[in-house]
Amino acid sequence: MTARVPPRIATWLLEYLGPGYRKESLVGDLFEEYQRDRTRAWYWRQAFVSIVIGRSIGLRRFLRRFAAFRGTSAPRRSTPIRRLLGVFAVTALSAGTLTWACAAPRTPQRCTLQSNSPQGRPSIVPGYAGLDGQAGGR
Amino acid sequence: MRRREYLGQLELMVLLAVMRPRGDAYGVLIARDIADKSGREVALASVYAALERLEHKGFLTSSLGQPTAERGGKARTYFKATATGVREAREAHATLLRLSADLPGGETA
Numbered sequence: 041m042t043a044r045v046p047p048r049i050a051t052w053l054l055e056y057l058g059p060g061y062r063k064e065s066l067v068g069d070l071f072e073e074y075q076r077d078r079t080r081a082w083y084w085r086q087a088f089v090s091i092v093i094g095r096s097i098g099l100r101r102f103l104r105r106f107a108a109f110r111g112t113s114a115p116r117r118s119t120p121i122r123r124l125l126g127v128f129a130v131t132a133l134s135a136g137t138l139t140w141a142c143a144a145p146r147t148p149q150r151c152t153l154q155s156n157s158p159q160g161r162p163s164i165v166p167g168y169a170g171l172d173g174q175a176g177g178r
Numbered sequence: 179m180r181r182r183e184y185l186g187q188l189e190l191m192v193l194l195a196v197m198r199p200r201g202d203a204y205g206v207l208i209a210r211d212i213a214d215k216s217g218r219e220v221a222l223a224s225v226y227a228a229l230e231r232l233e234h235k236g237f238l239t240s241s242l243g244q245p246t247a248e249r250g251g252k253a254r255t256y257f258k259a260t261a262t263g264v265r266e267a268r269e270a271h272a273t274l275l276r277l278s279a280d281l282p283g284g285e286t287a
Contacts, residue, residue, distance in 0.1 A: 043248065059223060061230040062205075062240070068252025069205040069222050075248070090223035097227060 046074045050087040058087075059094030066090060183235040185270050191216065192228040193237060193267045197259045204243075204254045205229075229257060237263030 054067055070090075074083050185193065195211040196203040205222055208229075213219045232238045243254040259267070 043250070059226065059230075062226055062255045064252050065205060065242075065255035066222060066226050068245075068249035068254065069209075071250040071252065072248060073206055073209075073222070086222055089221040093221070093223040093227055 043071075044075055046071060046083045047080055047087075050084050054087045054090055057091045057094065059090060059097060183237075183266070185266060186228075188220070188224060189228045189232055190267065190270050192225060193232055193259060193263055194271075196232075196238060196257045197264060197267060203257045208257070232263065233257075236260060237266055 051067065051071075054070070055063065058066065070083060070086055073086075191212050192208055195208045195215075198211065200207070205225055209220055209222055209225045212225070229238065229240070233240055238257050238259055240255050240257050243256055245251050245253040
Protein backbone atom coordinates (compact mmCIF):
# COMPACT_ATOMS: atom_id res chain seq x y z
CA MET A 41 0.00 0.00 0.00
CA THR A 42 1.37 3.38 -0.97
CA ALA A 43 0.91 6.38 1.28
CA ARG A 44 -1.02 9.40 0.06
CA VAL A 45 1.31 12.32 -0.27
CA PRO A 46 -0.05 15.50 1.34
CA PRO A 47 0.32 18.85 -0.44
CA ARG A 48 4.03 19.52 -0.61
CA ILE A 49 3.80 23.30 -0.46
CA ALA A 50 1.66 23.16 2.66
CA THR A 51 4.15 20.78 4.29
CA TRP A 52 7.06 22.99 3.28
CA LEU A 53 5.36 26.10 4.67
CA LEU A 54 4.53 24.25 7.86
CA GLU A 55 8.11 23.08 8.31
CA TYR A 56 9.52 26.56 7.82
CA LEU A 57 6.87 28.74 9.44
CA GLY A 58 5.10 26.42 11.88
CA PRO A 59 5.37 26.42 15.66
CA GLY A 60 8.75 25.56 17.10
CA TYR A 61 7.52 23.12 19.73
CA ARG A 62 7.63 19.46 18.50
CA LYS A 63 7.27 20.55 14.91
CA GLU A 64 8.45 17.23 13.51
CA SER A 65 5.81 15.33 15.50
CA LEU A 66 3.12 17.78 14.41
CA VAL A 67 4.03 17.28 10.73
CA GLY A 68 4.06 13.50 11.28
CA ASP A 69 0.67 13.63 13.00
CA LEU A 70 -0.80 15.59 10.09
CA PHE A 71 0.71 13.08 7.67
CA GLU A 72 -0.73 10.18 9.66
CA GLU A 73 -4.17 11.79 9.88
CA TYR A 74 -4.10 12.63 6.17
CA GLN A 75 -3.89 8.89 5.42
CA ARG A 76 -7.36 8.49 6.98
CA ASP A 77 -9.17 9.88 3.93
CA ARG A 78 -8.73 13.48 4.93
CA THR A 79 -9.05 15.98 2.10
CA ARG A 80 -6.38 18.28 0.77
CA ALA A 81 -8.46 21.21 2.01
CA TRP A 82 -8.35 19.75 5.52
CA TYR A 83 -4.55 19.47 5.31
CA TRP A 84 -4.19 23.03 4.02
CA ARG A 85 -6.47 24.32 6.80
CA GLN A 86 -4.49 22.47 9.47
CA ALA A 87 -1.20 23.80 8.06
CA PHE A 88 -2.57 27.34 7.93
CA VAL A 89 -3.90 27.16 11.50
CA SER A 90 -0.57 25.73 12.68
CA ILE A 91 1.37 28.59 11.10
CA VAL A 92 -0.99 31.21 12.55
CA ILE A 93 -0.82 29.64 16.01
CA GLY A 94 2.95 29.32 15.81
CA ARG A 95 3.41 32.94 14.78
CA SER A 96 0.97 34.21 17.41
CA ILE A 97 2.78 32.25 20.11
CA GLY A 98 6.04 33.85 19.00
CA LEU A 99 4.50 37.31 18.99
CA ARG A 100 2.91 36.77 22.41
CA ARG A 101 6.28 35.65 23.83
CA PHE A 102 7.96 38.72 22.40
CA LEU A 103 5.31 41.04 23.84
CA ARG A 104 5.51 39.32 27.23
CA ARG A 105 9.29 39.71 27.27
CA PHE A 106 8.92 43.34 26.23
CA ALA A 107 6.32 43.94 28.95
CA ALA A 108 8.57 42.27 31.52
CA PHE A 109 11.45 44.48 30.43
CA ARG A 110 9.29 47.58 30.74
CA GLY A 111 8.02 46.37 34.09
CA THR A 112 11.50 45.93 35.51
CA SER A 113 12.97 49.10 34.04
CA ALA A 114 10.15 51.51 34.87
CA PRO A 115 10.58 51.56 38.67
CA ARG A 116 14.35 51.92 38.33
CA ARG A 117 13.89 54.91 36.05
CA SER A 118 11.60 56.59 38.54
CA THR A 119 13.99 56.45 41.50
CA PRO A 120 15.23 59.91 42.67
CA ILE A 121 18.87 59.19 41.89
CA ARG A 122 18.12 58.07 38.34
CA ARG A 123 15.88 61.09 37.85
CA LEU A 124 18.66 63.38 39.12
CA LEU A 125 21.17 61.71 36.80
CA GLY A 126 18.77 62.18 33.89
CA VAL A 127 18.36 65.89 34.64
CA PHE A 128 22.14 66.26 35.00
CA ALA A 129 22.74 64.49 31.67
CA VAL A 130 20.23 66.67 29.82
CA THR A 131 21.66 69.86 31.39
CA ALA A 132 25.25 68.87 30.58
CA LEU A 133 24.31 68.02 27.01
CA SER A 134 22.50 71.32 26.52
CA ALA A 135 25.34 73.34 28.06
CA GLY A 136 27.90 71.51 25.95
CA THR A 137 25.95 72.15 22.77
CA LEU A 138 25.55 75.85 23.59
CA THR A 139 29.25 76.24 24.43
CA TRP A 140 30.29 74.52 21.23
CA ALA A 141 27.91 76.65 19.17
CA CYS A 142 29.20 79.92 20.69
CA ALA A 143 32.90 79.04 20.59
CA ALA A 144 33.01 77.56 17.08
CA PRO A 145 35.43 79.62 14.90
CA ARG A 146 33.96 81.38 11.90
CA THR A 147 35.61 79.97 8.80
CA PRO A 148 36.40 82.68 6.18
CA GLN A 149 34.89 82.50 2.75
CA ARG A 150 37.73 81.05 0.74
CA CYS A 151 36.99 82.44 -2.68
CA THR A 152 38.06 85.45 -4.67
CA LEU A 153 36.13 87.73 -6.92
CA GLN A 154 38.05 88.17 -10.20
CA SER A 155 37.15 90.88 -12.64
CA ASN A 156 39.73 90.13 -15.34
CA SER A 157 38.03 87.15 -16.93
CA PRO A 158 38.11 86.87 -20.77
CA GLN A 159 34.36 87.41 -21.03
CA GLY A 160 34.66 90.70 -19.19
CA ARG A 161 32.30 89.62 -16.47
CA PRO A 162 33.41 89.17 -12.88
CA SER A 163 33.71 85.57 -11.76
CA ILE A 164 34.26 83.81 -8.46
CA VAL A 165 37.24 81.51 -8.25
CA PRO A 166 38.07 79.27 -5.30
CA GLY A 167 40.96 80.29 -3.05
CA TYR A 168 41.69 83.25 -0.80
CA ALA A 169 43.43 86.10 -2.57
CA GLY A 170 44.60 87.94 0.52
CA LEU A 171 44.80 91.67 0.95
CA ASP A 172 47.10 92.24 -2.04
CA GLY A 173 44.82 90.45 -4.48
CA GLN A 174 47.17 87.49 -5.12
CA ALA A 175 45.11 84.36 -5.40
CA GLY A 176 46.34 81.52 -3.30
CA GLY A 177 45.04 78.41 -1.64
CA ARG A 178 45.64 77.22 1.85
CA MET B 179 6.68 29.96 46.93
CA ARG B 180 5.68 28.67 43.51
CA ARG B 181 2.82 30.47 41.86
CA ARG B 182 -0.30 28.36 41.40
CA GLU B 183 -0.93 27.50 37.73
CA TYR B 184 -4.50 27.34 36.50
CA LEU B 185 -5.81 25.22 33.67
CA GLY B 186 -7.73 26.53 30.69
CA GLN B 187 -10.59 24.52 29.23
CA LEU B 188 -8.57 23.06 26.35
CA GLU B 189 -5.65 22.41 28.67
CA LEU B 190 -7.90 20.48 31.03
CA MET B 191 -9.34 18.44 28.16
CA VAL B 192 -5.88 17.67 26.82
CA LEU B 193 -4.60 16.74 30.26
CA LEU B 194 -7.56 14.42 30.85
CA ALA B 195 -7.03 12.83 27.43
CA VAL B 196 -3.36 12.24 28.27
CA MET B 197 -4.34 10.70 31.62
CA ARG B 198 -6.62 8.10 30.03
CA PRO B 199 -5.29 4.59 30.73
CA ARG B 200 -3.66 3.86 27.41
CA GLY B 201 -0.02 4.70 27.92
CA ASP B 202 0.76 5.96 24.43
CA ALA B 203 -0.84 9.38 24.27
CA TYR B 204 0.36 11.38 21.31
CA GLY B 205 -1.03 14.25 19.25
CA VAL B 206 -3.42 12.44 16.90
CA LEU B 207 -4.90 10.21 19.61
CA ILE B 208 -5.41 13.14 21.97
CA ALA B 209 -7.14 15.16 19.23
CA ARG B 210 -9.35 12.18 18.32
CA ASP B 211 -10.25 11.61 21.98
CA ILE B 212 -11.29 15.23 22.42
CA ALA B 213 -13.27 15.18 19.16
CA ASP B 214 -15.07 11.95 20.17
CA LYS B 215 -15.93 13.05 23.69
CA SER B 216 -16.67 16.73 23.14
CA GLY B 217 -18.16 16.53 19.67
CA ARG B 218 -16.00 19.27 18.29
CA GLU B 219 -12.88 18.93 16.22
CA VAL B 220 -9.79 20.69 17.45
CA ALA B 221 -6.81 21.65 15.31
CA LEU B 222 -3.72 19.60 15.96
CA ALA B 223 -1.71 22.78 16.39
CA SER B 224 -4.05 23.87 19.21
CA VAL B 225 -3.51 20.52 20.91
CA TYR B 226 0.25 20.92 20.59
CA ALA B 227 0.08 24.48 21.91
CA ALA B 228 -1.84 23.22 24.96
CA LEU B 229 0.65 20.35 25.37
CA GLU B 230 3.53 22.83 25.32
CA ARG B 231 1.91 24.96 28.02
CA LEU B 232 1.16 21.90 30.16
CA GLU B 233 4.72 20.65 29.83
CA HIS B 234 6.01 24.09 30.71
CA LYS B 235 3.84 24.10 33.84
CA GLY B 236 5.23 20.73 34.84
CA PHE B 237 2.00 18.77 34.39
CA LEU B 238 3.34 16.60 31.56
CA THR B 239 6.51 14.96 30.40
CA SER B 240 7.26 14.04 26.81
CA SER B 241 9.48 11.53 25.08
CA LEU B 242 10.33 11.08 21.42
CA GLY B 243 9.55 7.77 19.70
CA GLN B 244 11.02 6.21 16.59
CA PRO B 245 10.39 7.65 13.12
CA THR B 246 8.09 5.44 11.03
CA ALA B 247 7.30 5.29 7.31
CA GLU B 248 3.56 5.57 7.90
CA ARG B 249 4.19 9.04 9.31
CA GLY B 250 6.45 10.17 6.48
CA GLY B 251 9.59 9.41 8.46
CA LYS B 252 8.60 11.59 11.40
CA ALA B 253 8.75 10.49 15.01
CA ARG B 254 5.89 10.54 17.48
CA THR B 255 6.08 12.44 20.73
CA TYR B 256 4.50 10.55 23.61
CA PHE B 257 3.11 12.42 26.60
CA LYS B 258 2.65 11.32 30.17
CA ALA B 259 0.99 13.15 33.05
CA THR B 260 3.13 13.86 36.09
CA ALA B 261 1.86 13.46 39.65
CA THR B 262 1.39 17.23 39.83
CA GLY B 263 -0.60 17.14 36.61
CA VAL B 264 -2.88 14.36 37.84
CA ARG B 265 -3.49 16.23 41.11
CA GLU B 266 -4.20 19.47 39.26
CA ALA B 267 -6.63 17.76 36.88
CA ARG B 268 -8.49 16.17 39.79
CA GLU B 269 -8.69 19.48 41.63
CA ALA B 270 -9.94 21.31 38.51
CA HIS B 271 -12.52 18.57 37.91
CA ALA B 272 -13.73 18.70 41.51
CA THR B 273 -13.98 22.48 41.34
CA LEU B 274 -16.08 22.28 38.19
CA LEU B 275 -18.38 19.74 39.81
CA ARG B 276 -18.82 21.90 42.91
CA LEU B 277 -19.51 24.99 40.83
CA SER B 278 -22.01 23.23 38.59
CA ALA B 279 -23.83 21.51 41.48
CA ASP B 280 -26.19 24.42 42.07
CA LEU B 281 -26.94 25.25 38.47
CA PRO B 282 -30.64 25.98 38.03
CA GLY B 283 -32.75 23.74 35.81
CA GLY B 284 -30.35 20.84 35.47
CA GLU B 285 -29.30 17.70 37.26
CA THR B 286 -25.61 17.06 37.55
CA ALA B 287 -24.14 13.59 37.16
